[in-house]
Amino acid sequence: MSIPLLSLIVFVPVAGAAVLVFMRSDDAVRWTALGFGIVDLALCIVMLAGFDTTTHEMQFVESRPWVAALGIAYALGVDGISALFLFLTALLGLISVLASWVAIDRKVKEFMVSLLVMQALMLGVFCALDLFLFYVFWEAMLIPMYLIIGVWGGEGRVYAAFKFFLYTLAGSILFLIGVIVLYFQGGETFDILALTAQDLPFGVQSWLFFAFLVAFAVKVPMVPVHTWLPDAHVQAPTAGSIILAGVLLKMGAYGFLRFSLPMFPLASDFFAPFVFTLSVIAIIYTSLVAMMQTDIKKLIAYSSVAHMGYVTMGTFAANVQGVQGAIFQMLSHGIVSGALFLCVGVVYDRLHTREIAAYGGLVNNMPKYAVAFMVFTMANVGLPGTSGFVGEVLTLVGAFRANTWVALFATSGVILSAAYALWLYRRVIFGALEKESLKALLDLSPREKLILYPLVILTIFFGVYPAPVFDATAASVDLLVNNYAAALQAAQDVALSVQ
Template sequence: MSNYPLLSLAIWIPIVAGLLVLATGGDRNAPLARLLALLGSIAAFVVTIPLWTGFDHAFVGMQFVELESWIPRFNINYHLGVDGISMLFVVLNAFITIIVVAAGWEVIQEKVGQYMAAFLIMSGLMNGIFTALDGILFYVFFEASLIPLYLIIGVWGGPNRVYAALKFFLYTLMGSLLFLVAQMYLYFQSGGSFSILEWHKLPLELGPQIWIFLAFLIAFAVKVPMWPVHTWLPDAHVEAPTGGSIVLAAIGLKLGAYGFLRFSLPIAPDASHELSTFVIALSLIAVVYIGFVALIQADMKKLVAYSSIAHMGFVTLGFFMFSALGIEGALVQMISHGFVSGAMFFCIGVMYDRVHSRQIADYGGVVNTMPKFAALFMLFSMANAGLPATSGFVGEFMIILGAVKLNFWVAFAAATSLILGAAYTLWMYKRVIFGDVANEHVAELSDINAREFVILLVLAACTLWMGVYPQPFTDVMHASVNDLLHHVAISKIQ
C-alpha cells in the first residue's frame, strides 16, 4: 500500500481542478476551460490507479487509511479508507468523469467553464462519500454532492429542468434528514464517536436497530431509487443534459446502494434480517413492475431511466439475500450498470444532438446513415438486456443463482427481468435503428465522429472485459464481502 495520501488526492484533485476551471472566466476562455477540465479529470483518474494495483485482496479491513482530527470538540475526524466494497467505485467515478468531460466537449457551448467545473467538483465529493469513515464527514459529502447535480439539471437541462431539479433535490434532501437523526443517536450510543467502524461494533437491541434501519432505508431508498420513491429519477434523466444523465446513472444511483452496505447491514444486522423480506418485496416490484413500465415508454431517455430502476432493484435484492453470491453479484451489477447505462445515455445523446428529439417515433432506419453508431449501440443494448459475454449478464446471473438458493419463486420473479429487459431494450433498438429511413431528419444524419467513436469504444471495451473476464473485479471484493457476511451472521446468532 502507498504512503501517499491517495484518497485525499482522489477527492481534492478534481475539486481544485474544478475551481481552476471556474477561474478561467467561463465562455471567454472556453477552449482553456475544456482543456483544464480534461487534464484535471485525467489526473484524478491516474491517482486512483495505485488504489487498484496496490490493493491487498487478502486483507480484511480498510486500506490506504488517512486519519486527522477535524473538529476535536465533537470528536469529528477527517477519516478516510477503502475496502474491497468501496475501492472499485472510486476508480469507476474517476473514469466516468473523463467520459463526461469528453461527452460535453463540443455539445456544451454556453457556460462551458461552469458546466465542466460542476462535474469535476461533484466527482471529488462523490469520492469523498465512497471513502469517508467518519459519519459527519460522510454526511457533508453526501449532501454537498447534491448541489452540483442540482445545478447541472437546473441550468443545462431541458424545458422542465427547474421542476425536475427541484423534485430531485427535495426528495433526496428529505430522505437525508432522517439519516442525520440516526447518526445523532449512534453518536450518543457510542459514547461520543462518529466513527462508522465503531458504530459497526455497537451491541444495539432489536428495537433501536429497526428504527435506525428504517431511517437509513428511507435515506438510501430515495437515492437508489427504490419503488415507490423512484418518481424523481425519470424526470431528472429526461431533463438533464447527456453528461448529467451519464453521471447520475453511472455513479449517483450507487450512493444509496453503497449506503446499505456501509451503514444498514453492519450497524443494524438483526433489523436487516428481520426486514429483509420487506426489502426483497420492494426490490422485486422494482424489477418486475418497472420493467413493464419501461416497455410502454415513448421517450428513449425515460425508457433507459426506468431500466436503471429495474437494474438497481436487482442490486438491493442481492444485498438482502445475505449470501456472497448475492452481494458480489450486486456489486458487479453496480459496476456494470455504470458502464452500460452511461453508454446508453451517451448513445441517446448522440442522436439527440443531431435530431433534437428523444421520441422513438421520430426515428427509424438509423443504421442506413449511422452504421458505426448502430453497431456500438447494439452492443450496449444487448448488455442492457443481459446478454452473456457482456457485463450486464454477470451480475444478474450471480444474483439469480443466489436467489435460487434462497427461494425458487424469488429467483423466478427476478429472472423475468431478463425477458422484460430484452423486450423493452431490443424493441426500442428495432424501432430506432432498423428498417427504411423514416424521415428527412434521419436521412441527413452523419455517423459518429472520432471523439464519439473513442468514447463508445472505451465503454464497449469495459463492457466486454467485465463480461468475459469478471475475476479481477470479484477478487477485489471477495474478502470484504465475506467479512461483512460474517459480521451480520454473528450478530444474528448473538
C-alpha cells in the same frame, strides 16, 4: 503510505474547479477540465494497482482530527467494496467532460466547475470512514447536481431539479437524525469501523435501519420513491444523466452495504422480506412502464430502476453470491447505463429529439453507432458474454438461496428487459432509412469513438473475464457476510438460552 493518495483523488477535481474559476476561454476550460479528469483517473488506477486483494482491512487510510471536541475526524480509506467505485466515478467523470464538449455551449466554465465539484463529493462518499464526513459529502453533492439539471437541462429542468432536490433532501432528514442517534448509541463516535463493531439492541437497530433506509431508498431509487428519477434523466444534459445513472444511484446501494447490513444485521434480516418485495415490484413494474415509453431517455431511466432492483435484492440476500452479484451489477450498470445515455446523447445532438418515433434505419448511415448501441443493449438485457449477465445471474442465485419465490418473480425481469430493450433497438436502428431528417446524419466522430469504444471494451471484458472484480471484493464480502451470519446466530443463541 506517506502520500495521501485518497485525499489527492478526492481533491484533484476541486483543485481543477478552482483553476477553472479564473479562466475566460471556453476552450481552455474544456481542456483544463479534461486534464484534471485524466489525472484523477490515473490516481485511481495507481490506487487499484497498489490495492491488496488478499485482505479485508481498510487500505490507504488517512485520519486526522477535524472537530476533536465532537469526535469528528477527517478519515478516508477503501476496502474491496469501495475501491472499484472510485475508479468508476473517475472514469465516468472524465467521460462526462468529453460528452459535454459540444453539447454544453453556454456557461461552459460554470458547468465544468459544477461537474468537477460533483465528482469530488461522490469520491468522498465512497472513501469516507467518518460518519459525519460521509454525511457532509452525501448532502453537499445535491447542490452541483441540482445546478446541472436546473441550469443546463431541458424545458422542464426547474421542475425536475426541484423534485430531485426535495426527494433526496427529505430522505436525508431522517438520515441525519439517525446519524445523531447512532453517535450517542455507539459511544459518541462517528468512526464507521467502531460503529460497525457495536452490538446494538434490536429495537435501536430497527429504528436506525428505517432512518437510513429512507435516505438510501431515495438514492437507489426504490419503488415508490423512484418518481424523481425519470424526470431528472429526461431534463438533465447527457453528462448529468451519465453521473445520475452511473454513480449517484450506486451511492444508495453502497449505503446498504456499508451501514445497513454490517451495523444493523438483526434489523436487516427482519426487514429483508420488505426489501425483497420492493425489489421485485421495481423489477417487474418499472420494466412494464419502460415498455410503454415513447421517449428514449425515459425508457432507459425506468430500466435503471428495474436493474437497481436486482442490486437491492442481492444485497439483502446477505450471502456471498448475492452481495458479490450486487456489487458487480452496480459496476456493470454504471458502465452500461452511462453508455446508453451517451448513445442517446449522440443522436440527440444531431436531431434534437428523444422521441423513438423520430428515428429508424440508423444502421444504414451510422453502422459504427449501431454496433456500439447493440453491445450496450445486449448488456442491458443480460446477454451472456456481457457484464450485465454476470451481475444479474449472481443476484438471482443469491436470491434463490434466500427465498425461492423472490428469485422466481425477479427472473421475469430478464424477459421484460429483453422486450423493451430489443423493441427500442429495433425501432431506432433497424428498418429502412426513410425519414429525410435522418439521411444526413453522420456516424460517430473521433471524439464519440474515444468515449464509447472504451466502454464497449469494458462491457465485453468484464462479461468474459469478471475475475478482477471478484478478486478485489472477495475478502471484504466474505467478512461482511460472515459477520452478518454470526450476529444472527448470536441473537438466536441468546433467544434460545432465555427460553
